[in-house]
Structure formats: structure tokens, C-alpha cells
Amino acid sequence: MAVLSKIRQRSLLLILVIGFCLLAFIIGDIINSGGFGVSKEVGSVNGKDIMAQEFFQKVNDMQSRQQGQGVTTTAASNAVWNQEVDNILFAERFDKTGIRVGKEHVYNMYAQDPSVAQNPQFLNALGKFDKAKFNEFLVNMKTTNPAQYQMIERNVPLVEDMAKRQLYVTMLKAGFYTTDAEAKAKYKSESDKASFDYVYVPFTTINDDQVKVSDDEIIAFMKKNEKKYKSEASREIEFVKFDSKPSAADEAEMKSSINALLAPSVKYDEKTGKNDTIQGFGQLPAGDVAEFVAANSEMGLDTMFYSKERLPVEHAEQLFNLPVGGVFGPYIDNGYYKISRMMKKGGSVTASHILIGFQTRSKEEAKLKAEDLLKQVNANPGSFAQLAKDNSEDPGSKDTGGEYKDIVPGQMVPTFDKFIFNNPVGATGIVETQFGYHVIKVTGKSDAVKAVQLATVAQKIQASEKTTDEVFTKASKMEMDAETKPFADLAKQYGLTVNTANKVLANEEAIQGLGNNREIVKWAFNKDTKVGDVKKFDLPMGQGHVVARLKAVNEKGLLPLEEAKTVVLPILRNEKKAELIKKKMAGATLEEVAQKTGSSVATATDVTLAAPMIPNVGGEPKVVGKAFALAAGKTSGLIVGQTGVFMVRAKGVVAAPELPNYSAYTTRMKAESRGGVTNRISAVLKDKADIVDNRAEFN
16 A cells, blocks of 8 residues: 555656656657758758758659659659759859859840740840840739749759859860871871781680689679779569459459349339339430449540441451440450440531631631631632642641541530531631641541440459468468478469569659569668568569568678679680680781681671671780881780780771861761750769768658
8 A cells, every 4th residue: 555655656756757758669660751941851962951851842743743644752752862962062163263154145045945035025126035025024024913923032042053053064075185196196097998817816715614704703704993983772572463363263254243234123213112124235326325234334435436447356247237226245354244225326427627727826816817818718719729738737647738527526625526527518617726726628528437435334353352362362371381491492383483673762652564663662672671681572463572671781881792693704714715715815916816816817807997797706905006106017916805816917007198177077076075965064063972861761
């Protein structure tokens, strides 16, 4: 009792202690996650932090702007990351070079944007962009549309940055210069021609198993060339897929279910308290078909007309030739069981049109122009084709006088479609669509059936609950068994193929052979996941499951050994083969060497330094360079080339004639050197920068 009394006396203290501990735990978690105004960096560039809160806000903004385009969070994150890194690196260059931009530079950037520069309201009498008109537009917007003006103001720093980058790149390009001596050297490398005899012993004359290259030798070679063979942190994952596919029993059940829709059925009506008989799909009154389709199909009623060519290939003939009211099916099309009923059959119309869009002009201006053209057409019907060629903005028909032949119902947008099918041959008029104003003339009609309208009940063929449960059980069992049994043996037991995804990077979401699955990538890079760990993942849309195993962890540094073997191993192997071949190529002349090796003396004629290709061998710049350096009749020593070992005897070099000047080469080389600056500068800056990427810790 005394103990209980003391506990009661100190209950408030206990509550406060427990509460404090909980609060400390919560605050610690908030701090770690960047809450309460405490910022965490998602990475850094040359010591400048990229803050997580701002970064992910930009990611969200990008996804919002591109809503409906299927941009994933990972894709948006990668795009924003590249922008942020570029912005920091270029800002450093701007500061060092002292680049500044003003209002004129911003206007110049707008003038390069077609949506602004080609807008009629900003053009002067000569059709050129007028900065004064654009400035007036902005001044007016400040009072008439403050929200839009503020949005433009927020974008000014971005436009200024673009202007700075343009100036910086222009400065870099100006620094590339080609001298007359360089131009002359280029001319000679392309025009001087050497001919020579040679003996060639390919590396392929020695089998790969005759030379051994150890893993240590590969690693040592990469360390000597560390910059060339560096690699980001990556993972190797092996996995199997358990697909939730419908069984034969599932398909049979679905076929039976959709087949039943063809026969009358009885349904209880709660309102009347009686059973109603519902006619089968083929016996329904036409007016009830839409309701029937809505109640029984996974696809809505399609009112479009289709030519035979646009119907499912395997069943096109039967569907197209159905009588009105006739039914075909069940049939399988694109993963669905379907039954289709013929609703209507349609002929075709030939019509010509002139499109006047209002994307580059106001609607009022477009309408006035369309009305003027219609007057000209009505006054001179024979002028339509020429008027279309001169005025239509439809690239698909303007060169044919605006004509479209054999238009079937539903092929055109609704207002266009309605006009040509509801008016007689010879009728003209104007209709408005989302593309602009169309001046139309109906030039022909045909009653021959060219398209049909079908009502289709479609039900997706999918696995039953029983089947999906069985697949889930198998995948779960493999996940558990993999803790004690070899992954490959279990896959074989289930009749599955083991797929391997190599070099999976931390900020990727796509896995080779599997598609997008960010969860697997996150798991593979989780600090708690160890090599050999296995985990089951669910595929989206109930498609099944993946059982994945972390096969290897490759930290940032040199290329993973297995990957390096595909690149470095051939180099080292050929070096060893070259030593063996050189021992066989004994002799002072080509003929002696040829006799010793069982080779023959071959001739290369008119080879240039710019294109050092040896016939029937390939590119060999070192060999060709040696041939140019030798005096006529002189023989080289042994040369280790790209594909084998050579000995060369020079026959001579035919020098190209001197040119009066080399300005054409100077101009070309200058353009070539400057042309790649824009694409190269970002890569070069990133290569030299100290970039820390912590995004994998956040997503």
C-alpha cells in the first residue's frame, strides 16, 4: 500500500517525464526529416547546398505543370536535379567572368521565343518583334491582370539566367580560333595519300584461352586510368516474375459469362417487386442498346464509325458485313472478350476545305479572312483549289487543293463532320473547330458502305481471385524459401527465368527487364539491405509479383569487376597476345616475316591520315601514321595496332598540291569546334565539380 501511495504522489512527475521523452522523440524525428523550419540538404555542388524543401517544391511544380503527361516523381526529380546542378555551376562561371544582364537582354530572350516573337500584337509594320509594343503589353497587364503579371515577374530571374548563359556560351565560342597552319594541316591530313606494303597477324590467330588475365591485373589497369573507368554507386539485382495471368478455367468462365448476354435473362425489379425479362443483346430495341452496354461493358458505347481496315484484323470481315441489328461474338480482341452489334452503316463524302487558324491571329481576324475567302469561292467556284494552296494552314491538304476523299462519319471533328454529311453536294460554308475556321465545299457523296458503327460489350480477360491467390502464395513461398535455398534452384522449381538488372543507379526507377519499379531500387539501396537478401514486391494493376534478390553492391569508385571485364579484359588480353605474336614475327623484311607466320604481304593504296582505314582490316591510325613517317622503301619495326601486329614497308606519299589559301578549311574547322560548345560545357563543368547527391535518402 505504501508503494502504491508513493506512485500516486508522484504520478504527475511520471506523466511529465514520459511526456518529455515522447516530445523529445517526436522533435528528433521532425528535425531529422527537416521539419519545424530545420532544413536538410538534398545534395551539394562545390560546397553549395541544394535544400530539400525548395528542391521538392520544384519537383512538385514540374509535375503540376506537366500533369497528364505521365511524368513520374523520379523523372521530375532527375530533371530538377540537373537544372539545379547546372544553375549552380553556371552561376559560378558568371561570377568569375563578371557577366551581368539588363532589361535589353531580357527582351532579347523574349524576342527569341516564337510564342512571343511571332505574336501579331507584338509585331511592327515590317513584321518584326517590337520591344516597345511588348513593354506596353506588360505595363497594361500590371493593372488588367495582376496575377499573370506577377507570374511573369517571378520568371524574370530564370530569363535573366538564360540570357547570362547565352552570353557565356557566346564568349566561349569566340575563344575558339583556327589558324591557317591548322587549316593547312587539316587539308593535308585529308588529301595527302600514302601507299605501303604490310604484313598483318591478327590477334584472333591466338585463342583467348591461351592468355590469362587475372582480376588483379584488371583492377590495377583501371587504377592507372582511374578517371576513364570511374563509376557511380550501383546495384545488381536478380529477380523472377510471378504473372497473374488468367487460367484456362478463368477464360472459360468469362466466355460463358459474356455468352449469357446474348440470351434473355430474368432480373428482379425492386420498384415493382416483380421479375422482368431482359432481352438478349441481339434482340434489344435499338434505343436500349446504350443502356445495356453501360450496364455490362467495361468500355463505354463507342459512337464512332470505322472502316474495315480499322476493325480488329482477325474479325474485320465478319464485323463489317454484319446486317444492321446483327451480332457477332464472343471473340477475343486485345485482351478482352467482346460481343458486337451492328448499329449503322455509313457512306462517304469527298470535301475540300481551307483552314484559317487563330493561333497566330485573333479569332476575329481569322473569321473575317474566312468570310472573305467564302465570298471568293461562291463568286468563282473553280478557284477553290488555288485559294486552298495559297491560304490554307492545313499541311495535310493544302497541296491537294484542300481536298479529302472518302471521309467516313466520325473521321473529322464533330462540327466539320456534321456540315459535310448534312449538306448536299456543292454546298459551301464556314464552321469553327478547335483548329480554326474552315471554309468548306462538299464535292461528292457515295452511298457505298465505307464505315460501320458497332455497339460492343467488352469484358477484360483477367485472373480470378482464386488464381491471384495461388500466384501470391507461390511468390510468398519463394520469398521465404530463398532464405535457405539457392535463388536459381527455386526459380527452376517454379519454371521461371531469372532476370538480372546490372548497374542500377540510386536515382533510377526503371529496371532492365521489368520497367518502372522505384520500390525495388529504394530497397536495393537501403543501408539495411545486404547482398543475398530477398524480398517480394507487388506489381501495379494486379499484374502479379516480383521476387528480387540483391546480387551485388558496387560502391562509388572504379567500375564493377564484371562490367570492367567487358571493356578492360579485351585490352589486356590483346596486349598479351601481341607479345606472343611478336615472338613469331621474326625477320628483317616483310617477306621473311610473312614466311615465318604463314601470312602474306598485302598492299594498301592511297590511305589518308584523316581516314586511316586499311582495306580488309579496318581503322589503324598508328600503322597508317608510321607509313606516312617512313621514307619510301624503308621498313618499320613491329607495330601493335588495334586489331593485330603489323610490319610496314613504305612505298611513298603523294602530297596534295598547295592551295592559294585555306579559308574554306578555316571556316569549316571553326564551325565544327564552336558547334559542340553548348553541349560540351555542361558535361565538362560537371566532370570538374564536387557533386554530392543525397536524393536516394529522400525518395
